[in-house]
Amino acid sequence: MDEQPEAFSYGEAPDLYVEYRRRSEPFTMAEDHYHDYYEIYYMLSGQRVYFIRDRSYSVEQGDLIFINKHELHKTMQAGDSAHERVILHFDDAVLARLAGDRADFLLAPFRQQSNLIRLPSQALMPAEQAIRRLVSEIGQRQEGYELVPGCVLIELLLTVSRHLIQHGQPPLHIATPMHVKISEVIRYINAHYEEPLRLGTLAERFFISPYYLSRMFKEMSGFTFSDYIVLTRVKEAQRLLRETDLSITDVAAAVGFDNFSHFGKTFKKITHVSPREYRKQYG
Numbered sequence: 001m002d003e004q005p006e007a008f009s010y011g012e013a014p015d016l017y018v019e020y021r022r023r024s025e026p027f028t029m030a031e032d033h034y035h036d037y038y039e040i041y042y043m044l045s046g047q048r049v050y051f052i053r054d055r056s057y058s059v060e061q062g063d064l065i066f067i068n069k070h071e072l073h074k075t076m077q078a079g080d081s082a083h084e085r086v087i088l089h090f091d092d093a094v095l096a097r098l099a100g101d102r103a104d105f106l107l108a109p110f111r112q113q114s115n116l117i118r119l120p121s122q123a124l125m126p127a128e129q130a131i132r133r134l135v136s137e138i139g140q141r142q143e144g145y146e147l148v149p150g151c152v153l154i155e156l157l158l159t160v161s162r163h164l165i166q167h168g169q170p171p172l173h174i175a176t177p178m179h180v181k182i183s184e185v186i187r188y189i190n191a192h193y194e195e196p197l198r199l200g201t202l203a204e205r206f207f208i209s210p211y212y213l214s215r216m217f218k219e220m221s222g223f224t225f226s227d228y229i230v231l232t233r234v235k236e237a238q239r240l241l242r243e244t245d246l247s248i249t250d251v252a253a254a255v256g257f258d259n260f261s262h263f264g265k266t267f268k269k270i271t272h273v274s275p276r277e278y279r280k281q282y283g
Helices: 094-107 122-138 145-167 177-191 199-205 210-221 225-243 248-254 260-271 277-280
Strands: 006-010 017-023 038-046 048-053 055-059 064-067 073-077 082-089
Touching: 006 122, 006 145, 006 225, 038 048, 038 122, 048 064, 048 225, 055 177, 055 199, 064 260, 082 145, 094 145, 122 145, 177 199, 177 210, 177 225, 199 210, 210 225, 225 248, 248 260, 248 277, 260 277
Parallel strands: none
Antiparallel strands: 006 017, 017 082, 038 064, 038 082, 048 055, 048 073
């Protein structure tokens, strides 16, 4: 593995995409990140903190992270900056092509309360072997290597889905009391994004000082309090534009923007298209 480049990839999202990366320098995802396809993250070595939806996870070697479509997520440094990971991206069309009418069964890992799944050694060993074979095939690009990513994706999903049937859902991540408190704040924001949400008001509601809430919110999630609210509102606006016939003005109001012009500018800044252009993509 040491002889391989520090990074290489195969394919392009939302179709089947695989990326291997090894880092030795400190790194935290800079972009505000969510997408309309699935992601599997596998930690080959090292440690990371991964914030997903409403809680943060301490990710260690051998851990699998399953991120559903449209889930806000961000990785951050934990301890030693050196780490090595593989990600796989794919959408429903890819899975339907590869798995046919068993696609829904293979999506079981994305429906768990916990995004982190830590397999026991007897299940982890074949999963890691498959992932390392995938990395080797993409890195060396020998004749026929293009056949491997789809096979490994199905093998990995099948291994984890069978494990869940036999052993049930993994336990929720055990966090510190303060992390539990911040998760409660984030869940409140996720449920009340259409309402006025101010740092002081939520700090009072959850019995935390505004300064401490602001600092711990950033430390745990990687987002500032205000950035998280804006992203949540824009993400919900995207859903309404895709799935309803509400006017763009009504969508803006429904997700908590009281200024239509500000909504349009914010939406375009985050998604790089206007609300009208976004709706046309899904029309």
